[in-house]
Amino acid sequence: MKLAFGPFGLLVRPRVILANGGLVLFGFAVMVLSLCLGTYSNLSANQVLGALFGYGPDDTTLLVRELRLPRALTAVLVGVAFGLAGAVFQAVTRNPLASPDLIGISAGAGTGAITAILFGGVTAAGAGSYGGVPFGALCGALATAAAIYFFAYRGGTITGYRFVLVGLAVQGALVALNRWMLAKADIDQASRAMVWLTGSLNGRDYTHVKWVGLGLLLLVPPVLLLGRAYQLMQFDEDTARGLGFRIGRSRMVLLILATCLAAVACASAGLIGFVALGAPQVARRLTGRAEVPLVASALTGAVLILAADLLGRTLFSPTELPVGIVTGAVGAPYLMWLLARTNRVGKGG
Amino acid sequence: MPATPPADPTPAAAPPPTPEAPPTMTQDTATPDESPTVTKPRIPAEAAATTAPSEYAATKNGESPKSGESTKSGQSTKNGESAGESIAPRGQSLTAHNLTLGYSSSRTISTDLTLDIPAGKVTALVGPNACGKSTALRALARLLKPHAGTVHLDGTDISSLSAREFALKLALLPQTPTAPEGITVRDLVARGRTPHQRWWRQWSRDDETVVDAALEATGVATLAERRLEELSGGQRQRVWIAMALAQDAPVLLLDEPTTYLDLAYQVDVLELVADLGRDAGRTVVMVLHELNHACRYADHLIAMRNGQVVASGPPAEIVTAELVQEVFDLQAKVIDCPVTGVPLIVPIGRREV
Numbered sequence: 001m002k003l004a005f006g007p008f009g010l011l012v013r014p015r016v017i018l019a020n021g022g023l024v025l026f027g028f029a030v031m032v033l034s035l036c037l038g039t040y041s042n043l044s045a046n047q048v049l050g051a052l053f054g055y056g057p058d059d060t061t062l063l064v065r066e067l068r069l070p071r072a073l074t075a076v077l078v079g080v081a082f083g084l085a086g087a088v089f090q091a092v093t094r095n096p097l098a099s100p101d102l103i104g105i106s107a108g109a110g111t112g113a114i115t116a117i118l119f120g121g122v123t124a125a126g127a128g129s130y131g132g133v134p135f136g137a138l139c140g141a142l143a144t145a146a147a148i149y150f151f152a153y154r155g156g157t158i159t160g161y162r163f164v165l166v167g168l169a170v171q172g173a174l175v176a177l178n179r180w181m182l183a184k185a186d187i188d189q190a191s192r193a194m195v196w197l198t199g200s201l202n203g204r205d206y207t208h209v210k211w212v213g214l215g216l217l218l219l220v221p222p223v224l225l226l227g228r229a230y231q232l233m234q235f236d237e238d239t240a241r242g243l244g245f246r247i248g249r250s251r252m253v254l255l256i257l258a259t260c261l262a263a264v265a266c267a268s269a270g271l272i273g274f275v276a277l278g279a280p281q282v283a284r285r286l287t288g289r290a291e292v293p294l295v296a297s298a299l300t301g302a303v304l305i306l307a308a309d310l311l312g313r314t315l316f317s318p319t320e321l322p323v324g325i326v327t328g329a330v331g332a333p334y335l336m337w338l339l340a341r342t343n344r345v346g347k348g349g
Numbered sequence: 350m351p352a353t354p355p356a357d358p359t360p361a362a363a364p365p366p367t368p369e370a371p372p373t374m375t376q377d378t379a380t381p382d383e384s385p386t387v388t389k390p391r392i393p394a395e396a397a398a399t400t401a402p403s404e405y406a407a408t409k410n411g412e413s414p415k416s417g418e419s420t421k422s423g424q425s426t427k428n429g430e431s432a433g434e435s436i437a438p439r440g441q442s443l444t445a446h447n448l449t450l451g452y453s454s455s456r457t458i459s460t461d462l463t464l465d466i467p468a469g470k471v472t473a474l475v476g477p478n479a480c481g482k483s484t485a486l487r488a489l490a491r492l493l494k495p496h497a498g499t500v501h502l503d504g505t506d507i508s509s510l511s512a513r514e515f516a517l518k519l520a521l522l523p524q525t526p527t528a529p530e531g532i533t534v535r536d537l538v539a540r541g542r543t544p545h546q547r548w549w550r551q552w553s554r555d556d557e558t559v560v561d562a563a564l565e566a567t568g569v570a571t572l573a574e575r576r577l578e579e580l581s582g583g584q585r586q587r588v589w590i591a592m593a594l595a596q597d598a599p600v601l602l603l604d605e606p607t608t609y610l611d612l613a614y615q616v617d618v619l620e621l622v623a624d625l626g627r628d629a630g631r632t633v634v635m636v637l638h639e640l641n642h643a644c645r646y647a648d649h650l651i652a653m654r655n656g657q658v659v660a661s662g663p664p665a666e667i668v669t670a671e672l673v674q675e676v677f678d679l680q681a682k683v684i685d686c687p688v689t690g691v692p693l694i695v696p697i698g699r700r701e702v
Contacts, residue, residue, distance in 0.1 A: 008549050008550055009549075009550040009551060009552045009553045009554075009556075010551050010552055011539075011551060011552040094527075094529075225548075227548075228543070228546075228548060228551075232540075232543065234528075234529040235526070235527060235528055235529070235540070236523065236525070236526055236527040238490075238492055238521065238523035238526070239521075239523055239526045239527075239528075241491075241492060241512070242490065242492075242516065242520065242521035242522075242523070242593075242596075243516055243540065243541070243543040243544055243596065244511075244512045244513040244514075244515065244516030244517070244543060244544035245512060245543070246512050289531075290528070290529040290530060290531040290532035290533070290536065291529050291532070292529075
């Protein structure tokens with residue numbers, strides 16, 4: 001379907017619209033549901049909507065707006081960040097395995113956070129979500145990325161293959177370092193660090209929403225502005241240049257933006273695995289496109305984390321599973337199912 | 350009496366194609382942002398009759414009164430001209446002067462290389478492995494920056510053009526292009542329109558017409574909805590050529606378009622390339638391994654060895670046993686091809702000497 005208006009024009013693909021619309025609706029439904037359910041009391045959707053739009057009683061308003069909403073919003077924002085970061089990494093390197101949780105960025109955030117927990121004197125019970133830890137994670141991720149770029153940089157640009165290889169090496173080294181630090185650490189601190197390393201949304205409030213929101217506000221627009229170059233990066237370099245794009249520079253910029261997105265997400269929610277790896281692949285199959293879709297990846301990431309957090313809170317209530325455990329446990333089988341189904345239909349990967 | 354629809358005087362809004370108003374297509378191309386080189390879709394020379402007759406007929410009908418009026422100066426004369434001659438592109442000449450080429454400063458492949466690619470003809474670069482022919486093509490396509498020397502496209506130094514401007518003038522098919530897995534033929538060919546698009550206009554009626562025509566011209570229209578990886582090697586190569594065609598540039602460069610294809614597909618692809626050059630008047634430059642293919646399908650040969658041009662000219666004039674000996678270090682007999690009459694090279698092996 002074509003949309004044309006004067007000099008403006010756009011190719012509209014019904015299936016993409018359908019997929020994105022479906023993701024938004026489903027995400028909204030999951031969000032309302034997660035605002036309804038909780039250990040303190042279960043609310044009806046009416047009560048939740050009433051509280052959201054400010055005409056409910058004070059206690060439910062407090063519960064929904066101050067306790068549950070920030071957590072859900074953090075889930076959405078972190079999901080968008082992971083989804084976009086994963087899409088950019090995978091598209092730019094033309095390698096579906098290149099996701100920040102596999103090529104060292106997350107491990108670097110982990111190193112930063114563990115360092116902050118062990119040496120920063122974090123003793124509070126809600127350890128890992130305030131103060132030095134997110135900051136340490138952010139610094140760790142960015143420093144790691146800088147190291148990866150430094151070693152992967154050759155001949156004026158960074159190529160995908162080399163970037164992934166260097167990332168894997170860095171990942172190996174940092175995982176070993178993280179284990180060593182945990183083994184050396186006192187058991188209380190180590191267990192606190194483990195919770196953070198798994199990824200959790202427990203106790204996230206508006207401070208987190210504000211910081212992640214600010215990060216996305218700064219990082220998402222430039223990613224979207226580079227959207228056309230992003231599409232061409234999924235072709236080989238010569239073809240892209242033949243079509244009039246100097247992708248070397250855009251690739252560097254996109255990789256840096258995606259690193260920052262992953263770093264921001266890790267800093268606020270810990271190392272939630274699988275989302276950056278799985279969301280783009282799920283999104284690709286939902287939209288039926290060959291290219292890794294940007295918007296759908298972001299939406300899929302948000303839905304994945306929202307749903308995983310909801311399941312983690314409710315499955316074994318009152319015991320809460322960290323969201324990072326659930327994303328892998330739920331997301332990975334779903335991706336496998338999608339892959340198996342497309343194989344059987346004979347449409348390839 | 351029925352009032353005629355008021356003609357919209359604002360140039361920004363493109364009016365629907367009413368009998369009074371010129372068709373939207375001319376409006377589209379007349380947006381001030383467009384560089385003057387962007388005129389009209391060029392491909393459909395061969396396919397216009399079959400694919401989109403309404404589109405093109407409309408343009409021509411709309412234009413003839415308009416050029417008579419001589420209202421807007423630049424654009425209308427340009428359109429008038431191209432409609433008057435033919436829709437086919439006027440191939441542009443490509444010349445390289447005193448190039449020094451290499452992938453690092455220590456290892457140069459060519460020094461003082463001068464190439465003259467005639468306009469509107471099919472030129473083949475031939476030579477033994479590592480003779481610098483692909484490197485020369487990369488320099489012509491601006492994928493490799495020469496250490497010294499310049500390349501001129503239709504008189505313009507190509508290093509002075511923006512990446513997009515250059516892509517509007519010259520399309521390239523790399524030796525082993527890759528596309529995202531699972532892409533459909535039509536989506537891939539549509540990517541060829543990239544240099545014609547902007548973020549606010551990611552699809553236009555021109556794009557649609559040209560993509561259809563490119564699919565038609567390369568004979569892959571029936572495969573449009575198929576995935577690229579489902580196709581045979583020859584079909585796939587046709588699709589890539591269609592993408593380069595959709596770029597709608599007057600110059601087309603191909604780096605060994607027949608690699609990995611069996612003989613029948615090689616001939617198939619080369620006939621297609623020759624047609625594109627001869628019928629549509631494009632300037633085509635291709636790197637070829639097989640000298641016999643080059644003799645048969647190229648109007649102009651450039652034989653290279655050790656990064657230098659050994660001979661250039663029409664195959665019938667330059668291909669001799671001495672040249673084959675000099676370029677390929679191969680003893681051969683050159684006879685007239687029994688089918689076409691062009692030179693045919695028959696190698697003389699060790700046993701026959």
